Amino acid sequence: MADAAATPEIEFAQVTKVIEGKTILADVSLQVARGERVALIGPSGAGKTTLLRMVAGVLWPSVGRVRVLGTETGAVHGRSLCQLRKQVGFLYQSDNLVPGLRVAHNVLMGRLGKWSLWRAFWSLLFPREVERAAASLQRVELQDRLWALPGELSGGEQQRVAIARLLLQEPKILLADEPVSSLDIRLGREIVRLLLGLAKERQSTLLVSLHTLELLGEGFDRVVALQQGRIVWQGPPAALTRDLLQQVYGAEYRTLQLDALPLAGRTA
Ligand SMILES: Nc1ncnc2c1ncn2[C@@H]1O[C@H](COP(=O)(O)OP(=O)(O)OP(=O)(O)O)[C@@H](O)[C@H]1O
Ligand SMILES: [Mg+2]
Numbered sequence: 001m002a003d004a005a006a007t008p009e010i011e012f013a014q015v016t017k018v019i020e021g022k023t024i025l026a027d028v029s030l031q032v033a034r035g036e037r038v039a040l041i042g043p044s045g046a047g048k049t050t051l052l053r054m055v056a057g058v059l060w061p062s063v064g065r066v067r068v069l070g071t072e073t074g075a076v077h078g079r080s081l082c083q084l085r086k087q088v089g090f091l092y093q094s095d096n097l098v099p100g101l102r103v104a105h106n107v108l109m110g111r112l113g114k115w116s117l118w119r120a121f122w123s124l125l126f127p128r129e130v131e132r133a134a135a136s137l138q139r140v141e142l143q144d145r146l147w148a149l150p151g152e153l154s155g156g157e158q159q160r161v162a163i164a165r166l167l168l169q170e171p172k173i174l175l176a177d178e179p180v181s182s183l184d185i186r187l188g189r190e191i192v193r194l195l196l197g198l199a200k201e202r203q204s205t206l207l208v209s210l211h212t213l214e215l216l217g218e219g220f221d222r223v224v225a226l227q228q229g230r231i232v233w234q235g236p237p238a239a240l241t242r243d244l245l246q247q248v249y250g251a252e253y254r255t256l257q258l259d260a261l262p263l264a265g266r267t268a
Helices: 048-055 078-086 103-108 117-123 127-139 155-169 185-202 213-218 242-255
Strands: 010-019 022-032 037-041 063-068 088-091 173-177 205-209 222-227 230-235
Touching: 010 048, 022 048, 022 230, 037 048, 037 185, 037 213, 048 063, 048 173, 048 205, 078 088, 088 155, 103 127, 103 155, 127 155, 155 185, 173 185, 185 205, 185 213, 222 242, 230 242
Parallel strands: 037 205, 037 222, 088 173, 173 205
Antiparallel strands: 010 022, 010 063, 222 230
């Protein structure tokens, strides 16, 4: 049997994804080891969200194979696919919470993957469940907002509640698709640090797509750069150069926040 520690938790083998005749990902090969914390960068339309959705098991390759936690996503259905999806937590840019539900209910929906709203309500009759929600909120320093409605929280607080819900799901893999795009740089840094810290502590694999490159220096092990559906570069954040980013981002380069990123090479 293969050494479990050496088997990648996420593996793309020559993956191409075609949607409505358009090639979205082209010949992508990628391996991510357990506990590795990877940032996915690239201009708008490069394929970052598509790649993350393939890891989450909601999109399948047109060509090639995607293996997640040892399971080929395109080869499982029904219960096995649900089992796989439960082990992958997904944090979106915003709108992660159900607006009409109190924070406690929203957090408890992370339990057992997809709880129905009824079960989330019902669960609050059990003090043990409320304790669980409160403990998870404590991890993101929001234990005092248990009974707030999402609309009463700031954008950063809402993201922290969504992270508390993810924690209750206890996923092996954490995916976040531009989780800080709707936040200012200070709150964005806070959320990225929280994700990196939690992933490290739990030995969870973390894959985050980011437009705010200033945050790459917060502790990612590796950066993967996509351009027009292809991986054009990967390496440690410290190896990124201005020239490389200019090539990857083209016209979008000027909109990037690069002030705090120690980059080598020509200034734009
Ligand atoms: N369901 C779909 N049908 C048709 N085209 C799609 C679909 N999903 C994505 N695309 C196209 O695939 C390309 C990659 O999309 P994707 O959302 O993965 O990019 P992205 O890197 O996440 O971009 P952004 O930074 O803007 O979020 C885009 O050109 C997009 O229009
Ligand atoms: Mg996207």
